[in-house]
Amino acid sequence: MEGENVVKLKDFLERHGARLGEKIEANLTPVYNPLRPEGVEEYGRKMVALLRKPFPVQAEVIKGISKALYQEGRRHLFVCGEMGTGKSLVSLATAANSPTMRVLVVCPTHLVEKWIREAQSTIPDVHTVDLTVKNVISVLHAFRYERSLPRTHEVHVISKEKAKLSYAWRAAALTTKRSLLPHCPHCGRIAMKDDEYLTFGEIGKRKTHCRVCNTPLWQADRTLRRFAPAEYIKKYLKGYYNMVIIDEIQDYKAEGTLQGRAMGALLGSSRFALCLTGTLNSGYSDDLFHLLFRMDPVRLKADGFNHEDANKFLSTYGTIETVRKLDEEDNVYGRGKKKAEMVRRRPGVSPVAVGKYLLDKTVFIRLADVIDGLPPYEENVLSYTMDKGQAEAYGDLQQQLKRAVTAHKTKALGAMLQALLSYPDSCVQFPENISIRDRRADEVLEVIEAPILTLAPGELLPKEKDFIGIVKKEREEGRKVLCYLTFTNSRDIRPRLKHILEDEKIRVGVLEPSVPPKRREEWVRKHTPGFDVLLTNAELVKTGLDLYDYPTICSFQTGYNIFTLRQAARRSWRIGQTEPVRVYFAIYRGTMQEMALSLVAKKLEVALMVEGELPEGLADYASSGGSIMQELGKALIEGGDYTGAEKAWANFRKKEIEAQLGVRGTENIFYEKKTGSSSRTTVQGNVTIKVSFIDGKKKSRSVVEINAADLDTVAAGRKVQLALF
Incomplete structure (x- = not known):
């Protein structure tokens, strides 16, 4: 809708942002205002004794959470922070701000040892206990009869998988x-x-x-x-733990899962709770419902919701699409009409729900808040043109699958998309053989095949050639490379890639799924000195791990899972990293890989909006409202405008930077990294932007550094990659 009376949300906020901010400050009473600190002097003194000193913004967050928990009666809180903002330090320091207490941390299995190490390096004289052991119920049973008060801070850590598992039944x-x-x-x-x-x-x-x-x-x-530890704690150890810290809380959003029940049991058995996440909401309002019901059931019940009313919550604070079909059919005795109705949930969260249920129990932390502790970060999309034989085989497979989707609708759509995403990389090792079945009749409707391509001795695919060059260049600078591969099950190209790299005298390691989750970080730390490149599936390392030794990350294969892509891309860009971080996304032009990355970029723009960053407005929200799998299927059939991944990713990075620069009519405070030291600087459109222009098959690259205010002028009509310094 275009017209003189239509104003973009960004323009509206730039024009009226200052007045809106004044109204918000006048009508809302924050628990803690860093500009007027009251009642937190004791917490400031206690933080001086911490073994690790928080950054200034982290310290203010710790004071605010401590005041909310210990003085204002806010028993259960969310801590929503981007990857790398130090949520574990914030939560442990908050626990240390109280008198001696016993804390239970629930986290993914591969983060158990990390949490124990973080506690030992943060809280003085802390006593740590690993509860991810076979005899955990025996240990808890001993606690039941001991019931002694802690003499110093205690941090007990258990994996979420161990906490939820109960006895079997028959x-x-x-x-x-x-x-x-x-x-x-x-x-x-x-x-x-x-x-x-x-x-x-x-x-x-x-x-x-x-x-x-x-x-x-x-x-x-x-x-x-077996007895579920969470249920045992609820039944026999209620009050034994003063605080429970639940990491990656987004994994507990479902209704009837064992993890969800474990969360409810633990929240009900401790006085305080901190729930940590980097992605509180995936865009659907009902994802919040069960988390909120376990956190604050009294408020939701007062508003007329019970624990089974997720659909009611969705219809009240979310978006529902109703599809009605009316088909005419000939009956034996006449002509009739058959109606069919399908109800689907769509992305969308009402601001009313955010204000009513989240603002009073959520702390938000952004990387921009702690940017003085981070090195430069840049992302580059590398597009390659397929060789002739490779392109012909891919084109034939794509046409077969396009006809199949037209004929059989969404049957085997997932297998089709995976084949199109993986075949350009695996075509010299694995054939494609996709069976489309009718599950009701148990009948094979069609079989689609693609052959293995033969290369001459020593011949490499375009993406493989350039990857070798990237690795050699990074090795010359003393930098290690972390390489992500998505399809490591039936189309595993890791052995071929490892062989190619080793032929170039490059040391290669492979992180296998067989490495127990609890031991993955230790395995990486132990073996990294002997590697130049580490090959792994992004799913194995996407959460929690700090991979500081790999400042260069290359996504050799890219799927369409937004959460995995976003988490894995920033594994090494975290507080504590001292080297500039470079991230590369490698794709083939004119393939489903390019479509997928373009769609992910569009979805990430929407994610900025869902997380409260509104650089352009809500217009794109509706246009990118479906799931990525649905839109990839649509693009397969109709073509769609999903080419030009470099441009799409550059647009997303531009909007992400604009969001960090702010949309209010007032100045923003940033921490600008300078050579030799970090200083606090006030900027308004004066942040340094590194712009890379990549052209041609040989990836010739020109780099300039400009002010943010000149970004649109320089980028006009050109494809760019951006990095915020």
């Missing part, structure tokens, strides 16, 4: 001489659901009760004796 019913159907052991009636008889196979898949007397038709399986 069906428990009787048979008779006259019937092989399951009978209730109490009343003897045959097990039924509504008017249908149940079999032993059916009651063995889902816990069932007798329809007559409500007796459980299941019992504990004594072959595996």
